Amino acid sequence: MPSNSQTVVQRLVIAFFAVTLSWQVGAKEPQEPRLPLEELRTFVEVMERIKSAYVEPIDDKTLLENAIKGMLNNLDPHSSYLDPKAFQELQESTSGEFGGLGIEVGMEDDVLKVVSPIDDTPAFRAGIEAQDFIIKIDGQPTKGMSLMDAVAKMRGKPGTSIVLTIARENRAPFDVKLKRAIIKAQSVRAQTLEQGYGLIRISQFQSNTANEVSKALRKLNQDKNNLLKGLVLDLRNNPGGLLQAAIDVTDLFIDQGLIVYTKGRLDNSEQNYFANSRTSIGDIPLVILVNSGSASASEIVAGALQDHKRGIVMGTNSFGKGSVQTILPLNNEHALKLTTALYYTPLGRSIQAEGIEPDIVVERAKISQEQQSITIKEADLVGHLNNDKSPSTTDKKNTVDAITDDYQLNQALNLLKGLNIIASKEKVR
Known part of the structure; x- marks a missing residue:
């Protein structure tokens, strides 16, 4: 027998x-x-x-499930076997609300690596950065731990504490204590940088992101006396999200043409995605900010706008996550997250392991303003002639404080101003 x-x-x-x-x-x-x-x-x-x-x-069930996990985990960092809980958490994360710390993570050399913290989450507020390695979770080493197990350990009841041990370049490993929270990721934020110049920050691509960007554009451009002369699209530390959201956002900035295409071994994995003339912003100068935490869907947007010469990509090389994961539900409430295709930009560039190279490389830095030396101007001299123009009432503090602390954003704003100066001189000729 x-x-x-x-x-x-x-x-x-x-x-x-x-x-x-x-x-x-x-x-x-x-x-x-x-x-x-x-x-x-x-x-x-x-x-x-x-x-x-x-x-x-x-038991047999445990052995066979471990064998399946091994098959998936050894294919690539993004393929995995999802148990019912992990499957549900994945669905919650793309809907924009879930419990945890607010970190997008991946595996590198069997160690947990931060792709990006999500804005306004415990991880973001604690100062966790893209490219950090999480070497321990509550004292347990992450080397050799599966990605799904690591994510499961970091998620938990809101209000409970967790300690992550972080390894960062040029620094000794250190502990960060965080409290879990309900993560309600707000994917789009907009603000005026200076008169005529706006900023739209996309922290991740969710089902409603394109609608939020469209609303933000209308709001920034609603004052007829202060129409947009330039826009910064900030995709830094954006870990990606839904493909369709990335396509819809790109469609807001270009009139026509290919946005992205995918290629894989299965017939249905070859797809072409085109713009359908729903442009909301016209030809306003555009700078797209990216960095090493910009991954997947954010790389699709940056790559498409770059190939169409619709905007200037500035910052540092992006993450390089150019693969398509398909969720394949199984009949036992489990699912496979399987890499089935690769993304390509309109000009045929593969994003995978290469990323998007900026048109202008600007490293992250902080601006430290030199202490101004004492100077004497004409207006300081006794008996100077007055200017017959009425005094300016412009508030020079309109520039958002964040600009002075953010070198890349500052450079993007300066570039937009320069483009407008050049454009105005061209019109005069």
Whole structure:
């Protein structure tokens, strides 16, 4: 009589054969159905050895689920096997509200790495930065930990505390204590930088992001006496989100043409996405800010606007996450998150592992204003002639304080001003 585990493995072989056949039917390059029998024999032997010799009893279900997780986790950093809880959390995160710390993470060399903190979350307020490595969670090393397990450990009941041990370049590892919270990610923020110049900050791409950007554009441009002369689109530390949201946002800035296309092995993985003439902003000068925390959907937007020469990309090289993940629900409330295609910009550039290279490289820095030396001007001299023009009532403090602390944003604003000066001189000729 075969053992119980042998029966399970026999069923696994049958299931594997069925999946192999169905996958090959959908593939563009049909292959002869073939099972790796020798490898399956090895799998059966390993499973038997674990069941008989492992220090503690372990059931077939656990072994098989671990095997599935291993298959997915070793494909690439973004493919994974989702249990019902993880599947639900993924759906919550794309809807814009979930419980946790507010960090987008990935794996690099089996260590947890921060892609980006989300604006106005515990992680953001604690000073966690893109490119940080989380080497411990509550004292437990993350090396070798699966991405889904690490995310599960960081999420929890709002108000509960957690300690992350952070490794950052040029600094010794340090602990950060955070309190979990309900993360209500506001994806779009807008503000006036100076008269005629606006800023739209997108922290992540959610289902309503394009509508929020459209509203922000109308609000910034609603004063007929203060129409926009230039806009900064800030995508720094934007970890991505929904593909359709990125397409819809790009569509607000270009009239026509290809926005992005995908290529993969399955027929339905090859898709082309075009603008459909819903432009809201016309030809107003545009600067797009990116950095190493700009990933996925934000790279699609930056790459498309750059290829269409619609705006100038400024900052530092983006993250380079140019792969498409498809969520494949299973019949047991589990799901697969599987990489099925790659993104390409309109000119055919692959984003994967390359990122978007800025047109103008501007590293992150802070502006420190030199102490002004004492100077004497004409207006200081006794008996000077007055200017017959009425005194200016312009408040020179209109510039948002954030500009003086943000070198990249400051440079983007200066570039927009320069573009307008050039444009005005061209009109005079």
